[in-house]
Amino acid sequence: MWDNIKILIDAPLFTLDMVINGLLIGAVFALIAYGLALVWGVMNVKNLAQGDFVILGAYVAWTLFNWGIHPFFGVPVAFGVLWVLGWIVYKTVVYRVIEHDLFTSLLATFGVAIVLQQSMNLIFGSDEQTVSLGMESMSFFDNVVTIQPTRLIAFFAAILLAIAVITFMKRSRMGQAIRATSQNPRSARVMGIDTEKVYAFTYSLNAAICGAAGALVAVIWEFQPYIGLIFSIRSFVIVTAAGLGNLPGVIAAGLGMGVLEQTGAFVLGTQFQQAIVVGMLLVVLLVKLILASRHRQVVEQ
Amino acid sequence: MFHYRTFMKAVAVSSALVASSIAANAADTILLGSAISLTGKYATAGHHAKEGYDFAIAKINAAGGVKVGDKSYMLEVKYYDDESTPARGGQLAERLINQDGVQYMLGPYSSGLTKAIAPVTEKYKIPMVEAEGASRSLFNKGYKYLFAVLSTSEQYLASAVALAAEVAKKNSKSPGSVKVALAFENDPFSLDVRAGVVDDIKKHGLKIVIDDKLPRNLTDMTATMTKIKALKPDVLIVSGHSKGAGTATRQIAEMKLSIPMVAMTHCESANLVGKYGKTADGYLCATQWAETLTYKDPMFGTAAEYNAEFKKAVPAYANKSVPYQVAQASAAVYVFKDAFERAGSLDKDKVRDAIAATDLKTFYGDIKFSPAGNNIAKPMVLRQIQNGKYNVVAPSAYASHELIWPRK
Numbered sequence: 001m002w003d004n005i006k007i008l009i010d011a012p013l014f015t016l017d018m019v020i021n022g023l024l025i026g027a028v029f030a031l032i033a034y035g036l037a038l039v040w041g042v043m044n045v046k047n048l049a050q051g052d053f054v055i056l057g058a059y060v061a062w063t064l065f066n067w068g069i070h071p072f073f074g075v076p077v078a079f080g081v082l083w084v085l086g087w088i089v090y091k092t093v094v095y096r097v098i099e100h101d102l103f104t105s106l107l108a109t110f111g112v113a114i115v116l117q118q119s120m121n122l123i124f125g126s127d128e129q130t131v132s133l134g135m136e137s138m139s140f141f142d143n144v145v146t147i148q149p150t151r152l153i154a155f156f157a158a159i160l161l162a163i164a165v166i167t168f169m170k171r172s173r174m175g176q177a178i179r180a181t182s183q184n185p186r187s188a189r190v191m192g193i194d195t196e197k198v199y200a201f202t203y204s205l206n207a208a209i210c211g212a213a214g215a216l217v218a219v220i221w222e223f224q225p226y227i228g229l230i231f232s233i234r235s236f237v238i239v240t241a242a243g244l245g246n247l248p249g250v251i252a253a254g255l256g257m258g259v260l261e262q263t264g265a266f267v268l269g270t271q272f273q274q275a276i277v278v279g280m281l282l283v284v285l286l287v288k289l290i291l292a293s294r295h296r297q298v299v300e301q
Numbered sequence: 302m303f304h305y306r307t308f309m310k311a312v313a314v315s316s317a318l319v320a321s322s323i324a325a326n327a328a329d330t331i332l333l334g335s336a337i338s339l340t341g342k343y344a345t346a347g348h349h350a351k352e353g354y355d356f357a358i359a360k361i362n363a364a365g366g367v368k369v370g371d372k373s374y375m376l377e378v379k380y381y382d383d384e385s386t387p388a389r390g391g392q393l394a395e396r397l398i399n400q401d402g403v404q405y406m407l408g409p410y411s412s413g414l415t416k417a418i419a420p421v422t423e424k425y426k427i428p429m430v431e432a433e434g435a436s437r438s439l440f441n442k443g444y445k446y447l448f449a450v451l452s453t454s455e456q457y458l459a460s461a462v463a464l465a466a467e468v469a470k471k472n473s474k475s476p477g478s479v480k481v482a483l484a485f486e487n488d489p490f491s492l493d494v495r496a497g498v499v500d501d502i503k504k505h506g507l508k509i510v511i512d513d514k515l516p517r518n519l520t521d522m523t524a525t526m527t528k529i530k531a532l533k534p535d536v537l538i539v540s541g542h543s544k545g546a547g548t549a550t551r552q553i554a555e556m557k558l559s560i561p562m563v564a565m566t567h568c569e570s571a572n573l574v575g576k577y578g579k580t581a582d583g584y585l586c587a588t589q590w591a592e593t594l595t596y597k598d599p600m601f602g603t604a605a606e607y608n609a610e611f612k613k614a615v616p617a618y619a620n621k622s623v624p625y626q627v628a629q630a631s632a633a634v635y636v637f638k639d640a641f642e643r644a645g646s647l648d649k650d651k652v653r654d655a656i657a658a659t660d661l662k663t664f665y666g667d668i669k670f671s672p673a674g675n676n677i678a679k680p681m682v683l684r685q686i687q688n689g690k691y692n693v694v695a696p697s698a699y700a701s702h703e704l705i706w707p708r709k
Contacts, residue, residue: 007531014531021523118340126344128544130551132576137555144530146556221520222547226342230518265524271487271514273524 004267017145018262024151026258027158028216030251032231033238034162035209041244042182042202043098048109049089050235051228052116053207057082057214058223059120062129071131071219075157078211086207090200098199113228120225128222154216161212165205166247178202182245230274237277241284331367331647333378333637334403336393336418338410341385346570346626347410350433352618353630354378354407356611357601361634364600367641374641376634383409387417394421403427404649407633408449410626412436412490419447428653432633433626437493440673447674448656450632450665454490455497456681457587458538461564462501464585464683464695465536468562468706475506482511482534482560484525484549486541491515494540494566510534515541522548526556536562543571554580561707564683569624574689583708584686590625590665591682591693593701600635601664607631622691632665 008015032054039047060081061074089112097105135149169175180188181198189195217223217231238257242249257277264276335354338347358376366373379401383390390409397403398421406422408415408431415434419442422429428446435454439447466476481502485495502509510532513525519541529537537560539549546567553560554577568574568586592608601607611627612619618627636659641647644655661668666679683695685704692702 004528007528011531014527017530018524018527025521121340121342121344126342128547128571130547130576132551134578137557139557143557148555222544222551223520224342224544227518227520230520261521262524262527265521266527269513270484270519270522270525271516273521274516274518 001267001269008266011144013141013144014266015263018266019259020145020147021151022259022262023255024147024155024258025220025261026255027155028213028220029231029234029238029257030254031158031162031213031216032210033235033242033250033254034165034247035206035213036235037239037242037244037247037250038178038202038209039206040239042178043094043199045094045098045105045109045203046102046236047203047206048106048232049113049116049228050206050210051231051233052113052120053082053086053210053228054214054217054231055223055225055228056085056116056120057211058218059124059129059214060211061215061218062124062131065131065218071133071215072153072157074131074215074218075161075212078215079208080211082211082214083204083208085211086204087200089207090203094203095196095199113232117225117228124225126224126226128224129218130222131218133219148220150219154220157216158213161209162251165209174198174201230277233274234277237281237284240281330375330377331405331641332401332403333376333405333407333634334380334394334397334401335378335407336381336383336390336397336409336414338385338414339380339382341383343385343410343414346433346624347385349624349626350410350630351380352611352615353432353627354634356614356627357631357634359614360601360610360631361638367638369641369647370645376638378407379403383414385411385414387413390414391417391421394418398422398425398427404647405637405652406430407630407637408432408434410434412439412454415439415447419444422446426649426653428649428656430633430636430656432629435493436489437496437675438489440671440675444674446653448636448659448670449675450636450668450679451589451629451676452679452681453675454493455500457494457497457566458540458564458681459497459501460681460683460695461536461538461562461585461587462498462505462507464564464704465562466505466507468704469535477506477508479507479536480510480532480534481507482513482525482529482532482537483509484511484513484515484522484537484539484541484545486515486517486519486545488517488542491540491542491545491566498538507536515545519544519548522552523556526552526558529558529560530556534560536560536564539563539565540567543567546571546573547576550577550581550584559707563708568684568686569622569691574686574691578689581686582688583705585694586684586686586691588625588682588684588691589679590628591684591691592623593693594666594682594699596662596664596666598635598661598663600638601631604628604664607664628665632663632668635663635665636661636668 057078060078061071064074065071097108137146137148139146177193177198181195185195238253242253265273362375366375381393406429410433412434430448432450437453437455469476469479485491511528546565564585566587573581592604594604597603608623640655644651669678671677684691685694694700694704
């Protein structure tokens with residue numbers, strides 16, 4: 001561990017390399033987490049199938065790639081395909097569990113996740129797949145800092161998508177209805193908002209966002225049907241850390257997680273990459289607990 | 302009373318008929334059993350193994366079956382899908398033995414499943430010849446009924462270390478100056494491979510500069526690659542199933558790393574050449590078997606003949622290379638045939654003793670079991686990807702091509 005820190009002190013440019021790479025992949029994490037924050041905040045459904053929607057989106061892009069279509073067209077196509085799938089999942093499963101407690105929605109979406117994994121395994125096989133564009137990496141400072149163009153494109157695509165979704169939520173009629181429902185579903189209904197429709201729309205939108213993010217995942221990493229869980233975990237950690245309805249927080253936490261994963265794995269070893277994610281969740285929860293108890297004491301006085 | 306007697310007679314006659322028909326059936330075929338992964342995460346490899354079993358059985362039956370004493374038997378396998386989960390594998394083994402009356406088992410796919418099934422076959426004293434579980438932890442438990450035709454996992458990449466030391470000497474450098482980077486997945490198989498590699502690194506006196514473990518749900522090795530960028534090792538050794546091989550290959554190219562020697566497992570199943578083309582050139586890949594090796598036997602012919610015939614029999618493989626998982630599965634069936642014939646009996650304990658005494662030359666390599674049950678007669682082979690082709694470069698006795706070093 002100290003050897004690795006020494007490398008970073010001797011050659012600080014390696015840190016720059018990792019920070020840049022961390023930010024680039026962090027944008028994809030933030031996008032996925034934003035979808036989760038939406039579903040969680042509006043419907044109070046903790047969607048454990050989040051990562052599996054992502055992987056399905058990756059398979060959509062991969063299928064198009066095999067048909068000779070450039071994978072970046074996979075982003076809108078995956079968005080559309082997953083939208084439809086999200087709507088079907090909502091109408092068959094999720095609408096039954098919205099009003100119920102936490103564990104019902106966890107169990108139901110966990111079931112959806114398993115069905116998705118096995119279906120992908122049956123359709124696409126269990127082999128690792130990837131979309132390799134063969135683009136030459138850009139190198140700087142004598143190849144100490146390398147940037148993959150695919151990651152760069154994915155970064156900007158994620159940012160664009162996030163901006164589009166945010167604008168939609170702020171400006172459009174539906175976006176306003178979603179926000180109203182998340183604040184108080186009963187009052188929203190009284191005001192004439194069809195909350196059932198809002199829920200269906202929100203869940204579909206989340207699935208679609210995951211699908212688009214998945215198309216980006218396909219060009220950055222290798223994937224297989226069972227790898228979705230780590231994307232679910234990452235998005236849970238990000239949303240928990242940032243808090244619901246805190247969009248800048250979600251983006252910052254997503255980017256931060258990308259950087260932390262990269263540098264942490266460098267210092268501690270790649271085996272700790274995912275432990276770092278969960279460790280971060282623990283720290284966040286502890287800090288929040290301490291802050292909350294302080295707050296209580298202040299109120300009591 | 303009269304009625305009762307005739308009734309009893311009828312029962313006796315009919316039960317005798319039933320018994321003799323069962324005996325007649327049993328006399329014609331020898332039933333083997335296997336729980337194999339047809340769905341779940343090992344599905345692809347599980348299918349390879351099943352195709353290998355089926356091909357060997359079809360071939361042996363077509364050549365007249367198995368001769369035990371002066372009677373010929375056909376072979377048949379009863380399969381169950383273990384869904385790639387060890388608990389299910391154990392249950393299915395019980396079911397095969399207790400309900401289906403299986404007396405001889407073929408192994409499942411992967412060390413984990415074998416580990417779950419071996420205690421069951423051991424309990425019922427059922428001989429199992431397996432072809433797809435390489436973990437050395439299978440062979441230090443004192444199992445008496447477990448036999449494996451493949452080389453155990455600590456042998457997988459050990460030859461790469463020897464090769465690196467050899468290259469260093471040839472270039473008049475001391476092996477102590479060779480810097481090695483290790484990246485191994487945190488799972489029983491890869492850690493076994495690592496143990497063999499580390500032993501050989503000590504033996505040859507090379508220097509480990511990076512020793513990273515990879516998480517099971519590996520997607521990203523950038524951190525390890527950044528370390529390689531900083532420390533510039535001469536050799537990189539990777540084992541993390543096909544996702545490790547794929548991720549490493551992809552990220553070595555993405556980060557523009559030049560490493561003179563790269564050795565890994567699972568190149569073929571990760572489809573490195575198909576997915577990454579030229580960027581995988583020069584990689585060394587450990588393999589149990591290759592169709593270019595000079596092994597042969599009277600049943601399957603040479604390795605090349607086996608390869609050609611299998612491709613003809615199973616058209617799905619016509620356009621890809623036959624994975625070694627297929628060949629070793631066929632070899633396991635061949636071991637059973639040989640053991641039945643030498644035992645001259647279908648008594649499972651006699652068959653077990655005959656398997657233990659196996660000393661067989663096959664298209665897959667020599668097979669001879671240690672008292673622990675692993676095959677000690679067959680070496681691991683290293684192939685180098687040269688212009689998109691897998692060519693055997695080590696051990697030198699079987700090499701068909703020269704090692705290209707350093708890789709570009």
